[in-house]
Amino acid sequence: MFRLKSILVLLIFSAVTFAQDFEVSPVLMSFNAEPGEIQTQKINLINHSARPQKYLLKLSDYDVDKNGNKKPVPLGKSPRSCAQWITLNPSLIELNPNQSGTIEAIITVPKEGYGARWGMITVEPVEEKTAFEADKNLVSGVLVVPRIVILFKQSPKTNRNYKASLADLKEVTKKGDLFRSFEVSINNTGDNIIDASVHLALANMQTAQEEKFNPVKVTVYPDQTRVLKLQLPKNVGAGKFALAAIMDYGHRQPLEGTQILLEAK
DSSP states (O other): OEEOSSSEEEOSSOEEEOOOOEEEEOSEEEEOOOTTOEEEEEEEEEEOSSSOEEEEEEEEEEEEOTTSOEEEEOTTOSTTBOGGGEEEEOSEEEEOTTOEEEEEEEEEOOTTOOSOEEEEEEEEEEOOOOHHHHHHHHHHOOOOOOOEEEEEEEOOTTOOOOOEEEEEEEEOOOTTOSEEEEEEEEEEOSSSOEEEEEEEEEEETTTOOEEEOOOEEEEEOTTOEEEEEEEEESOSOSEEEEEEEEEEOOTTOOOEEEEEEEEEO
């Protein structure tokens, strides 16, 4: 559950504090409909406020940059959009105090709808303003409306095209850093979103002693190259080492890795 009650509201692009009180679940939805199939999932909405409130649900698209930041794009403009396949029933709902409601998210996948696609649904209260209040808002600035974002994805059950690789491991440590920092590129060349775990492994070339470091979790979308930062303690000892970045993204795929030589004094 994701609840808003004078707390930090998680937006898809920023985090802002609002004095609002409503709840939405789930905030992640996965469809696995085959081409030509229809699937339905339910969105639960609860009004925790002391007054009746209308809520508007809107479909949007987004792209993801190399650092994992999600950026909005016009509806239907993303090559991986499936927003046009989704119907929200209803898209506007009014709830009394402490009342809960259910919205159906219905996906109708066309016969040519192979591969992974994604989008998001924003849920926000509808604020009805008097003419005086509207004029006041225009004078004081932009009216900020709280929202909750539901991310959704669609990939047919039969789509088993998972494929990713690691490349370009390099050191990016800056003067004054407490750790030695490295970057590695993750290339998703398959046709599914992957949730990967990447860790560094350091092997002493004289003693053959190897040490593994805590993994970092990362989501990488199809057709995307994601740059991931990894850290290594500075006090690893003196000597020559082989430093490897190793990735496990499941789905019975082999581990992927890349390495460089490293010298510590």
